[in-house]
Amino acid sequence: xxxxxxxxxxxxxxxxxxxxxxxxxxxxxxxxxxxxxxxxxxxxxxxxxxxxxxxxxxxxxxxxxxxxxxxxxxxxxxxxxxxxxxxxxx
Amino acid sequence: xxxxxxxxxxxxxxxxxxxxxxxxxxxxxxxxxxxxxxxxxxxxxxxxxxxxxxxxxxxxxxxxxxxxxxxxxxxxxxxxxxxxxxxxxxxxxxxxxxxxxxxxxxxxxxxxxxxxxxxxxxxxxxxxxxxxxxxxxxxxxxxxxxxxxxxxxxxxxxxxxxxxxxxxxxxxxxxxxxxxxxxxxxxxxxxxxxxxxxxxxxxxxxxxxxxxxxxxxxxxxxxxxxxxxxxxxxxxxxxxxxxxxxxxxxxxxxxxxxxxxxxxxxxxxxxxxxxxxxxxxxxxxxxxxxxxxxxxxxxxxxxxxxxxxxxxxxxxxxxxxxxxxxxxxxxxxxxxxxxxxxxxxxxxxxxxxxxxxxxxxxxxxxxxxxxxxxxxxxxxxxxxxxxxxxxxxxxxxxxxxxxxxxxxxxxxxxxxxxxxxxxxxxxxxxxxxxxxxxxxxxxxxxxxxxxxxxxxxxxxxxxxxxxxxxxxxxxxxxxxxxxxxxxxxxxxxxxxxxxxxxxxxxxxxxxxxxxxxxxxxxxxxxxxxxxxxxxxxxxxxxxxxxxxxxxxxxxxxxxxxxxxxxxxxxxxxxxxxxxxxxxxxxxxxxxxxxxxxxxxxxxxxxxxxxxxxxxxxxxxxxxxxxxxxxxxxxxxxxxxxxxxxxxxxxxxxxxxxxxxxxxxxxxxxxxxxxxxxxxxxxxxxxxxxxxxxxxxxxxxxxxxxxxxxxxxxxxxxxxx
Numbered sequence: 001x002x003x004x005x006x007x008x009x010x011x012x013x014x015x016x017x018x019x020x021x022x023x024x025x026x027x028x029x030x031x032x033x034x035x036x037x038x039x040x041x042x043x044x045x046x047x048x049x050x051x052x053x054x055x056x057x058x059x060x061x062x063x064x065x066x067x068x069x070x071x072x073x074x075x076x077x078x079x080x081x082x083x084x085x086x087x088x089x090x
Numbered sequence: 091x092x093x094x095x096x097x098x099x100x101x102x103x104x105x106x107x108x109x110x111x112x113x114x115x116x117x118x119x120x121x122x123x124x125x126x127x128x129x130x131x132x133x134x135x136x137x138x139x140x141x142x143x144x145x146x147x148x149x150x151x152x153x154x155x156x157x158x159x160x161x162x163x164x165x166x167x168x169x170x171x172x173x174x175x176x177x178x179x180x181x182x183x184x185x186x187x188x189x190x191x192x193x194x195x196x197x198x199x200x201x202x203x204x205x206x207x208x209x210x211x212x213x214x215x216x217x218x219x220x221x222x223x224x225x226x227x228x229x230x231x232x233x234x235x236x237x238x239x240x241x242x243x244x245x246x247x248x249x250x251x252x253x254x255x256x257x258x259x260x261x262x263x264x265x266x267x268x269x270x271x272x273x274x275x276x277x278x279x280x281x282x283x284x285x286x287x288x289x290x291x292x293x294x295x296x297x298x299x300x301x302x303x304x305x306x307x308x309x310x311x312x313x314x315x316x317x318x319x320x321x322x323x324x325x326x327x328x329x330x331x332x333x334x335x336x337x338x339x340x341x342x343x344x345x346x347x348x349x350x351x352x353x354x355x356x357x358x359x360x361x362x363x364x365x366x367x368x369x370x371x372x373x374x375x376x377x378x379x380x381x382x383x384x385x386x387x388x389x390x391x392x393x394x395x396x397x398x399x400x401x402x403x404x405x406x407x408x409x410x411x412x413x414x415x416x417x418x419x420x421x422x423x424x425x426x427x428x429x430x431x432x433x434x435x436x437x438x439x440x441x442x443x444x445x446x447x448x449x450x451x452x453x454x455x456x457x458x459x460x461x462x463x464x465x466x467x468x469x470x471x472x473x474x475x476x477x478x479x480x481x482x483x484x485x486x487x488x489x490x491x492x493x494x495x496x497x498x499x500x501x502x503x504x505x506x507x508x509x510x511x512x513x514x515x516x517x518x519x520x521x522x523x524x525x526x527x528x529x530x531x532x533x534x535x536x537x538x539x540x541x542x543x544x545x546x547x548x549x550x551x552x553x554x555x556x557x558x559x560x561x562x563x564x565x566x567x568x569x570x571x572x573x574x575x576x577x578x579x580x581x582x583x584x585x586x587x588x589x590x591x592x593x594x595x596x597x598x599x600x601x602x603x604x605x606x607x608x609x610x611x612x613x614x615x616x617x618x619x620x621x622x623x624x625x626x627x628x629x630x631x632x633x634x635x636x637x638x639x640x641x642x643x644x645x646x647x648x649x650x651x652x653x654x655x656x657x658x659x660x661x662x663x664x665x666x667x668x669x670x671x672x673x674x675x676x677x678x679x680x681x682x683x684x685x686x687x688x689x690x691x692x693x694x695x696x697x698x699x700x701x702x703x704x705x706x707x708x709x710x711x712x713x714x715x716x717x718x719x720x721x722x723x724x725x726x727x728x729x730x731x732x733x734x735x736x737x738x739x740x741x742x743x744x745x746x747x748x749x750x751x752x753x754x755x756x757x758x759x760x761x762x763x764x765x766x767x768x769x770x771x772x773x774x775x776x777x778x779x780x781x782x783x784x785x786x787x788x789x790x791x792x793x794x795x796x797x798x799x800x801x802x803x804x805x806x807x808x809x810x
Contacts, residue, residue, distance in 0.1 A: 015604075016541040042355055042542075045297060045603040053600050061297065 317424020485616015727753020
């Protein structure tokens with residue numbers, strides 16, 4: 001499974017979006033607010049925790065988080081970058 | 091009853107002291123009790139500072155299984171309140187029969203969590219450990235109330251309740267309601283909550299902890315600081331106080347409780363519900379917005395709460411707001427969760443009694459979004475005649491109290507207990523040996539809206555929705571007049587165990603922020619009120635095996651006293667591996683009963699006049715309701731014993747003894763337990779069965795009875 005699909009599956013399972021097909025989430029679709037998945041700030045916290053557990057990356061908070069949590073594509077880019085940075089650092 | 095309700099005694103345990111005097115002196119000096127917490131290791135958390143109680147607490151009974159830090163603080167504060175009110179409790183006990191009818195109301199959230207959380211984590215890994223089982227017994231939510239009852243009783247009525255961070259305020263409201271309905275002569279009401287790793291980790295996961303001591307209303311605020319403590323007051327009618335020579339400190343003149351029905355952790359940003367509750371509480375007190383001199387705000391210091399609260403105050407107090415002093419005690423005491431509402435009601439009373447308004451600790455640069463007349467640095471001398479105390483909790487459960495100088499508000503309107511009818515009923519029983527509730531059918535709940543609900547919350551919400559289908563509906567019944575009360579003996583034990591295990595295994599960064607709000611005892615009620623859009627009172631109550639009965643009693647009182655027109659009341663009790671093992675260990679050798687099962691039942695209780703005005707079908711009429719502690723209850727006899735039934739969990743010798751010599755002695759008995767299983771929601775299911783019997787037309791009168799050695803609840807339902 002590629003990283004974007006993995007993150008979509010994680011969103012559906014960790015946020016209890018029962019009945020939602022992970023593959024129906026668009027890579028660039030907004031995750032929060034109206035017009036997207038309709039997730040809220042509590043979902044963002046839960047998702048950040050799940051990403052840290054699954055991928056070992058520390059998700060930023062505050063304003064910085066806003067762009068990271070924009071879409072599945074943005075999350076995947078962040079995870080890839082953060083994992084890469086960690087590998088280089090070893 | 092038309093008498094004023096007065097505060098005649100107060101007791102406090104806070105990070106600033108273990109008495110009212112000590113706490114108050116340091117509060118007005120601007121001292122802050124927020125320092126590094128030493129009760130447990132805070133390494134790896136956002137914050138290491140909190141309002142830990144450092145002073146000596148009541149020590150008698152230390153080492154007993156039911157003893158917890160929460161209970162020690164509660165007992166210390168309750169004793170001070172009783173002493174302050176001039177109550178000689180021992181003398182009261184020495185004169186049985188001549189004593190006043192006293193009530194006890196205890197609020198709180200965590201109970202004995204601090205003492206059991208390491209055990210919960212261990213239990214998850216090794217469920218058979220005997221030592222763990224024997225020490226787990228401090229977990230029932232009633233432990234603090236039971237202890238206070240033993241030390242300070244007897245009490246004619248006892249209630250343990252939770253509504254998360256508004257529980258302390260709601261304890262005072264329930265006590266005032268009992269006085270207004272004439273059910274008791276005097277109430278000891280308050281709340282207690284100790285610091286523990288579960289709440290520390292939960293608020294940490296929510297990103298809600300300020301790394302520095304919190305700064306309510308400050309532009310640089312980053313969150314709350316947790317604290318611990320207890321606050322208790324003695325409330326009584328002014329005539330009763332005068333007759334025994336007790337001096338009022340302040341009057342509890344107004345109160346209101348309600349729900350935002352918005353979000354489990356985030357406040358509804360406009361503050362519409364807190365503003366409405368402030369209006370309602372002032373109206374009950376017979377006062378206007380312009381009369382308010384001081385607001386002791388909820389003021390947690392989180393980015394979302396403080397501006398919301400400023401908006402609510404602006405909406406409710408209008409043009410008069412610039413003249414109203416506002417401060418939050420949480421910058422000095424921390425957020426003491428379930429205890430906060432009781433502690434802060436005492437602070438507001440002291441501001442009235444002493445003529446000084448305490449400051450907001452940590453506030454230096456007020457946020458422009460929180461433009462209020464703040465008190466900075468130290469207490470400000472100011473004559474306060476009318477003070478407001480606000481409390482907002484998880485699930486959007488809010489409460490507002492109005493306190494006044496003695497005799498300042500106009501005499502209260504008369505509170506006549508309103509007639510109550512049942513307009514809906516639903517139950518979900520498990521039949522042994524399956525012992526598990528059937529799964530909810532697909533489509534019963536909108537799963538997108540119910541995605542945050544635990545299984546217990548889903549069952550309770552679905553049953554409430556079923557019961558409400560026949561009950562009165564909007565627009566005749568405004569949502570603000572509808573509420574929900576649910577009983578649970580233990581809260582979410584298995585969920586707390588899994589949470590603590592994860593904390594100990596993976597560390598504070600990897601506990602679930604979304605799971606945490608599901609672990610507070612009021613989670614189920616909060617979720618139900620949000621899903622069902624009930625914007626009136628929402629409370630969780632507990633009374634061990636009679637938790638369902640306690641919820642129905644609480645629902646009845648709210649409707650009788652006019653705090654709501656319609657309340658869904660009942661209980662849901664889930665099977666729990668932990669509870670079962672503990673109970674089996676507890677009763678081993680003593681003729682242990684069959685394995686515990688699970689079930690749920692709810693009634694819709696409505697004001698009779700409202701139901702009739704809405705043209706709703708009335709299933710049964712509540713003809714009488716009585717509750718007692720350690721003695722029998724008296725209810726009117728059935729009109730025709732051959733067309734009556736007694737419904738109880740079990741038909742046994744104890745039931746026979748309770749009915750002996752009453753008009754119900756020869757009435758056929760119906761046992762609910764054999765079919766519905768053995769669990770703490772049985773009383774709620776029994777009430778549903780009683781309603782079904784009356785509504786079905788086979789009988790005219792039903793007595794639903796729970797009478798064990800410590801507690802008795804009787805509900806008489808009759809054909810409308």
